[in-house]
């Protein structure tokens with residue numbers, strides 16, 4: 001049996017890549033210095049896998065920004081607007097993040113970015129032009145082969161497969177997948193180059209095989225596999241699927257004529273029998289039995305039972321042991337954690353520990369790891385911290401009335417208007433204001449004990465006060481406190497809730513240089529004390545305008561944490577909802593009249609197969625309602641969603657019954673609004689009027705146009721004016737100008753668009 005890995009985290013245990021990238025972007029690090037850091041990271045990761053005793057070690061899993069962008073560049077897919085940028089690295093980063101260079105007269109926006117399946121990783125969406133010509137540039141792929149070999153590592157290059165690549169790409173003038181026949185010859189060419197180098201295996205990632213495919217997509221797969229299989233000079237090809245079951249696409253993969261198939265047996269262990277029954281005798285099977293999406297120590301006995309079933313059916317020579325997917329989605333090394341809760345720590349495995357598990361499963365029993373694992377799992381199963389009576393009895397006592405507001409929306413809206421007396425198109429923001437270096441440095445100093453809690457508190461109060469003054473000066477109607485006290489919108493709540501543990505270095509890449517440190521939700525969740533009330537009360541005391549309370553919703557906390565795998569996610573979500581319900585009640589009692597409960601990840605949590613949608617949406621919407629329905633009619637509940645296509649879940653959004661919904665729409669503005677209009681979305685809605693992902697300051701005209709467009713399809717009386725997401729990644733000067741323009745746009749709309757009646 002071979003021990004293998006589908007991909008290693010790239011960011012580095014101390015986020016070396018993040019620091020080098022940001023250093024390079026701010027011109028403090030040359031390209032050569034950046035490349036040196038990247039090269040060091042690759043070596044370190046290869047050596048880690050070699051030392052762990054892996055037989056197949058990936059290359060080309062590293063990326064300076066994103067692997068889909070790398071693939072686009074290697075196929076020559078560089079839209080015209082970037083082609084004027086001579087330097088390849090500058091061009092690459094321009095595609096990733098846009099480029100504004102006044103002196104060079106350059107102002108190019110970035111390519112679009114979107115979620116990688118149901119993860120919190122974002123990939124760059126390749127953009128095909130009309131008449132797209134594909135040309136192979138294999139330099140990165142080939143260079144990494146040489147680089148690995150210098151360390152005595154014989155790598156298995158990872159390539160995004162042609163169908164997945166095109167299905168995730170976009171083409172303004174048509175359907176990207178229709179370019180398949182033009183793209184396939186590049187794989188032949190690439191395979192020939194790899195064979196010439198003596199490469200014996202490649203990994204072809206085709207995660208789209210776990211999605212619902214239409215006939216055109218299925219036939220694309222059949223064609224692609226036939227062509228690749230028939231390629232005369234090619235390495236052996238492992239087709240990698242992950243994040244779910246192959247289901248009705250198993251036949252496509254089994255008939256591929258390729259050499260090995262990887263299946264995810266963590267998300268979909270039930271598919272093993274079907275796979276074993278249908279895999280042709282010429283194919284090997286890579287069994288993904290170590291969770292690449294979560295941090296729990298593998299139950300080696302259970303995993304071994306799966307591996308053994310595969311071995312009995314296929315023989316040892318045809319079985320590879322692997323993580324369920326690339327380890328990109330887990331932190332690097334548990335050993336560097338110094339402050340992690342001692343008990344919880346024994347239950348966990350990060351990338352490095354997972355490599356050892358894979359080795360143990362593929363080899364003769366490593367008795368010490370096995371015994372240690374049994375003991376740890378027994379401890380986890382029996383720990384009183386994972387099951388708390390008061391949490392469980394409360395969850396059981398939840399009644400249907402707790403999911404409903406007292407009155408329907410029209411009645412609530414009337415009472416709320418009486419209370420707040422807001423103008424038409426009320427202006428507000430989504431919550432966070434710039435998390436400047438000062439704010440981060442102050443928090444780092446407090447955590448390191450270099451400043452006292454009181455000093456840190458005073459600093460945050462001053463930031464909050466200044467933020468409120470600035471919002472008043474700009475003329476916003478509904479204010480926020482600015483979220484300066486938060487490291488991250490999920491981690492901050494995890495730190496204050498019972499049932500969570502958190503790490504110091506458990507960073508996972510979200511996009512490019514941006515990382516998150518998901519808290520570990522290990523046990524029953526409860527709220528020992530109010531979490532945000534003091535900040536909201538303080539902020540409200542500084543202004544007579546309404547101050548929105550600001551919470552992260554249950555589904556988003558669930559989605560952006562490492563969640564316990566010993567009970568259904570729906571149960572965990574309900575516990576989170578109850579904890580938040582108490583926070584909402586306490587905010588209301590403290591006089592906070594508007595409370596926003598953010599659910600930006602509700603779309604990301606949608607299962608990959610449509611069949612599973614109703615069940616998920618059922619409990620996700622219920623969790624939101626449970627968290628927010630305990631308040632009086634006069635209390636206005638807001639929610640916020642971003643970063644997704646919402647067209648296919650409008651009914652669920654309406655069922656959440658938030659009084660006000662702010663939603664990202666600046667990129668596909670009108671389409672989204674038309675969807676809402678067609679659906680007759682009843683409650684108030686604030687379609688983002690400007691894109692906060694770019695430093696560009698939009699003009700009042702642009703935003704007034706957006707409002708006018710929105711008022712053309714929705715009722716003017718239903719609309720709010722806001723940016724499309726929080727402002728934490730922006731700088732103050734852009735933010736102030738943009739918000740002034742936004743307020744100006746709302747003023748104009750009030751005059752030109754006031755309903756005549």
Ligand SMILES: Nc1nc2c(c(=O)[nH]1)N[C@@H](CNc1ccc(C(=O)N[C@@H](CCC(=O)N[C@@H](CCC(=O)N[C@@H](CCC(=O)O)C(=O)O)C(=O)O)C(=O)O)cc1)CN2
Pocket residue numbers: 120437440441443444486487488489490491510511513514515516517560643729
């Ligand atoms: N969890 C989560 N997922 C999300 C989002 C989100 O906001 N949160 N937003 C969407 C987009 N994704 C994003 C993900 C990360 C970031 C982001 O800005 N991350 C920050 C880290 C945020 C953080 O946790 N900050 C901590 C730690 C900061 C830090 O690095 N401190 C330095 C020292 C700081 C200094 O001296 O300057 C250190 O520890 O070394 C804090 O503020 O306390 C980063 O990578 O830079 C933005 C968007 C989707 N998914």
Ligand SMILES: [Zn+2]
Pocket residue numbers: 430600640641642643724725726
């Ligand atoms: Zn957002």
